[in-house]
Amino acid sequence: MKIVGLSGSIVGSKTRTAMERTINIISEKYPEIEVTLIDLADFNIQFSDGRNYLEYEGDTAYVTQTIMEADAVVIGTPVFQASIPATLKNIFDLLPEKAFIDKVVGFVVTAGSPKHYLVAEQQLKPILAYMKAQIVQTYVFLEEQDFYRKEIVSDDVIFRLERLVEDIVTLTKTYESIRKEKEAEYGF
Structure with missing residues (x-):
């Protein structure tokens, strides 16, 4: 499994x-899972221009192809101006319409205010549903008070992150099992 x-x-x-x-x-709970962290700050990503994701080169090709090869994706997004950042939206634009078909997708949202929790509900979930993701319905929302010196200090947040990971892994295994069972019905 790749996450x-x-x-x-x-x-x-x-x-x-x-x-x-x-x-x-x-990594700690599931050492058998191949896991990759892509931080967009570490890459030089081109703006989407409508090409197939396989036609891009460099960092853009690496990021899009790594996402496409994954069985599950955990998306982390801050909330800026009551919206997801353009860098994240650009990734969605670079990928094909059905990029997340047969993929489980969970997400973690950071914001400075509790008033921004609806950004995930009204922006992120509809985009992921359109792209055919199997969305983990509960996500983790973190506020300014949950951090101190670049560390998460809320035990509740850590518990919710652990639960999100468990849900992602369980759902990915479940959907894989269902897919294999359906494929076996064809008998060829």
Whole structure:
């Protein structure tokens, strides 16, 4: 099983901190899983121009192909101006319409205010549903108070991250089992 963590911003540290913690939980609890963290701040990604994702080169090709090869994706996003950042939206635009078909997708949202929790509900979930993701319905929402010196200090948040990881792994295994069972029905 391959899980990709995508930290969807090129600025700030909170989303990266939350995604690193999430990836560490996956690695510790499920050492057999191949896990990759992609922090968009570490890459030079081209703007989408409508080409097939396989036609891009360099960092853009690496990021899109790594996401496409994953069985599950954990998306980390901050909330800027009551919206997801353009860098994350660009990744969605680079990928094909059905990029997340047969993939389980969970997400972690960081924001400065509790009023921004609906960004995930009203922006992120509809995009992922359109792209055919199997969405983990509960996500982890972190606020300013959950961090101190680039560390997560809330035990509740850590518990919710552990539960998100467990849900992602369980759902990915379940959907894989269902797919194999359906394929076996064809008998060829």
